[in-house]
Amino acid sequence: MDFITILSIFVLACFVGYFVVWSVTPALHTPLMSVTNAISSVIVVGALIAAAAAGSTGSKWLGLAAVVMASINIFGGFAVTARMLAMYKKKERR
Amino acid sequence: MHEVAHAPAWVMLAYLAAGICFILALRGLSSPESSRKGNRFGMFGMVLAVGTTLFYYRPVTGIGGADFMANLDGPLFGEILVAIAIGAVIGVVTARRIAMTAMPQLVAAFHSLVGLAAVCVGAAAYLNPAAFGIAEASGLIHPGSRVEMGLGVAIGAITFSGSVIAFLKLNGNMSGKPIMLPMRHFINLGTLAAILILIGYFVSDESPWVFFTVVGLSFAIGFLLIIPIGGADMPVVVSMLNSYSGWAAAAMGFTLQNSAMIITGALVGSSGAILSYIMCRAMNRNFISVIAGGFGGGDAAAGGAAAASDRPWKRGSAEDAAFLMKQAELVIIVPGYGMAVAQAQHAVREMADQLKHEGVTVKYAIHPVAGRMPGHMNVLLAEANVPYDEVFELEDINAEFARADVAFVIGANDVTNPAAKTDKSSPIYGMPVLDVEKAKTVLFVKRSMGGVGYAGVDNDLFYRDNTMMLLGDAKKMAEEIVKSMG
Numbered sequence: 001m002d003f004i005t006i007l008s009i010f011v012l013a014c015f016v017g018y019f020v021v022w023s024v025t026p027a028l029h030t031p032l033m034s035v036t037n038a039i040s041s042v043i044v045v046g047a048l049i050a051a052a053a054a055g056s057t058g059s060k061w062l063g064l065a066a067v068v069m070a071s072i073n074i075f076g077g078f079a080v081t082a083r084m085l086a087m088y089k090k091k092e093r094r
Numbered sequence: 095m096h097e098v099a100h101a102p103a104w105v106m107l108a109y110l111a112a113g114i115c116f117i118l119a120l121r122g123l124s125s126p127e128s129s130r131k132g133n134r135f136g137m138f139g140m141v142l143a144v145g146t147t148l149f150y151y152r153p154v155t156g157i158g159g160a161d162f163m164a165n166l167d168g169p170l171f172g173e174i175l176v177a178i179a180i181g182a183v184i185g186v187v188t189a190r191r192i193a194m195t196a197m198p199q200l201v202a203a204f205h206s207l208v209g210l211a212a213v214c215v216g217a218a219a220y221l222n223p224a225a226f227g228i229a230e231a232s233g234l235i236h237p238g239s240r241v242e243m244g245l246g247v248a249i250g251a252i253t254f255s256g257s258v259i260a261f262l263k264l265n266g267n268m269s270g271k272p273i274m275l276p277m278r279h280f281i282n283l284g285t286l287a288a289i290l291i292l293i294g295y296f297v298s299d300e301s302p303w304v305f306f307t308v309v310g311l312s313f314a315i316g317f318l319l320i321i322p323i324g325g326a327d328m329p330v331v332v333s334m335l336n337s338y339s340g341w342a343a344a345a346m347g348f349t350l351q352n353s354a355m356i357i358t359g360a361l362v363g364s365s366g367a368i369l370s371y372i373m374c375r376a377m378n379r380n381f382i383s384v385i386a387g388g389f390g391g392g393d394a395a396a397g398g399a400a401a402a403s404d405r406p407w408k409r410g411s412a413e414d415a416a417f418l419m420k421q422a423e424l425v426i427i428v429p430g431y432g433m434a435v436a437q438a439q440h441a442v443r444e445m446a447d448q449l450k451h452e453g454v455t456v457k458y459a460i461h462p463v464a465g466r467m468p469g470h471m472n473v474l475l476a477e478a479n480v481p482y483d484e485v486f487e488l489e490d491i492n493a494e495f496a497r498a499d500v501a502f503v504i505g506a507n508d509v510t511n512p513a514a515k516t517d518k519s520s521p522i523y524g525m526p527v528l529d530v531e532k533a534k535t536v537l538f539v540k541r542s543m544g545g546v547g548y549a550g551v552d553n554d555l556f557y558r559d560n561t562m563m564l565l566g567d568a569k570k571m572a573e574e575i576v577k578s579m580g
Binding site (some may be wrong): 001003006009010011013014016017018020021022023024025026027028029030031032033034035036037038039040041042043044045046047048049050051052053054055056058059060062063064065066067068069070071072073074075076077078079080081082083084085086087088089090 | 106109112113116117119120121123124125126129130132133136137139140143144147148151170171173174177178179180181182184185186188189190192194197200201204205207208210211212214215217218219221222224225226238332333336339340342343344346347348349350351352353354355356357358359360361362363364365366368369372460462465467468469470472473476477479481482483485487
């Protein structure tokens with residue numbers, strides 16, 4: 001991919017983000033933060049590449065450390081979001 | 095343009111699919127019914143992204159992976175799985191144990207991890223550019239990638255140190271009072287300029303000192319930016335750091351040419367930016383003045399308290415409150431963070447249940463800054479089993495106060511202050527407030543007449559003819575009212 005292609009993806013994704021986030025109900029803004037937290041840990045992809053790559057011991061350990069941190073976020077973020085969302089109930093279902 | 099190693103098409107498509115799953119995860123949050131499905135989309139997207147990466151870089155020599163994978167062996171793969179497992183255990187245990195009142199701290203802590211992970215990935219890419227496919231034939235890093243890498247680690251480092259300070263302030267390990275350094279604007283702008291200049295210089299010289307000075311200065315600026323911001327502005331700060339963590343992921347996505355990271359980064363970045371905007375609007379503060387800091391120190395508290403004692407006000411008992419509410423047709427409960435501090439949510443919900451049993455309509459009115467982060471109060475009420483369809487946002491319920499027989503204010507203060515609408519000299523003038531004074535009777539639960547809200551201003555509401563002050567601990571008061579109703 002050249003830079004322009006990547007930039008196009010980025011700019012379009014910003015617009016998608018803008019509209020999708022405004023459509024989120026204010027009642028769910030806290031779960032929104034925790035789930036965005038979890039998904040921003042997709043940075044784990046970079047960490048995995050670093051951890052798996054040969055050639056530099058320093059790079060490998062930094063990668064492994066980043067894998068641990070991103071995993072805390074991924075598991076913690078999705079789990080706490082699921083825990084919160086499970087509490088949002090309607091009148092009838094109580 | 096970039097001459098970088100290309101991943102095969104199926105890998106690119108898998109990352110794109112993961113990105114779309116993340117969009118659907120946020121889309122699901124448009125209503126509580128679809129939100130749980132949305133969260134599962136998010137998890138699926140993450141499994142897809144991680145699974146694809148692990149599969150592509152799996153330890154099979156010579157097949158599938160690029161040539162630099164040839165040395166990857168089984169034990170290394172095992173190490174990665176152990177790292178994921180360690181993270182999973184810490185993450186899940188924390189998520190299960192955390193109290194809902196502590197969500198802002200948890201989110202700040204999570205942000206700091208994203209930031210630090212971004213710095214680690216950036217540093218790893220700097221040390222081993224070939225593994226990321228961003229090295230030129232000479233072994234040097236591609237100049238374009240250097241800029242992206244520099245920005246990525248800078249934003250990541252700011253997110254990390256800023257979130258650590260936000261965590262300490264929210265968690266009470268550090269005073270919420272703003273810490274004002276002399277000449278701080280000069281120092282901050284100078285540091286930011288230095289970071290940008292060094293990233294520019296990094297293009298022509300990729301020496302370690304340039305890279306690590308950028309990292310070091312960015313850690314420092316994250317710290318310097320957040321220490322002068324007061325406790326009252328923390329909801330904006332947490333949202334802002336949410337945004338930064340997104341931009342850090344996006345910058346890393348540019349470096350690694352990974353569409354899942356770019357899409358996610360853009361989503362999270364916009365999300366945090368919009369939430370910061372909503373929080374600023376709810377407090378009638380402008381973003382620049384929040385960032386400049388110094389608000390919410392609580393110095394004005396003493397003055398407000400002195401003024402409070404000279405004006406006449408009415409005191410009511412739990413019995414009076416119970417009687418008034420039982421006679422009402424519509425009761426609107428206005429909860430604030432004070433209710434959560436007193437752990438009164440469950441007692442309030444019991445009170446509401448009793449009222450509903452008596453045929454009274456009960457609604458909850460939530461101000462956007464009722465909690466410590468966007469949507470925090472909604473979560474706290476949901477935890478206390480308040481059905482979400484009884485809970486309304488400010489714009490949706492403000493017109494109903496005129497019809498309400500009782501407005502029951504518990505643990506909230508500034509967000510009900512009519513001075514925000516009328517008194518131009520008030521520090522909170524212009525802030526959107528709940529029109530509780532329009533209700534026939536206002537029941538205001540407060541610990542004592544002395545204290546004032548976050549903004550340090552006296553509340554006119556206390557001295558109005560239709561206001562009855564219920565002095566005491568929020569939880570005890572709510573429980574006594576329940577008893578009196580029985």
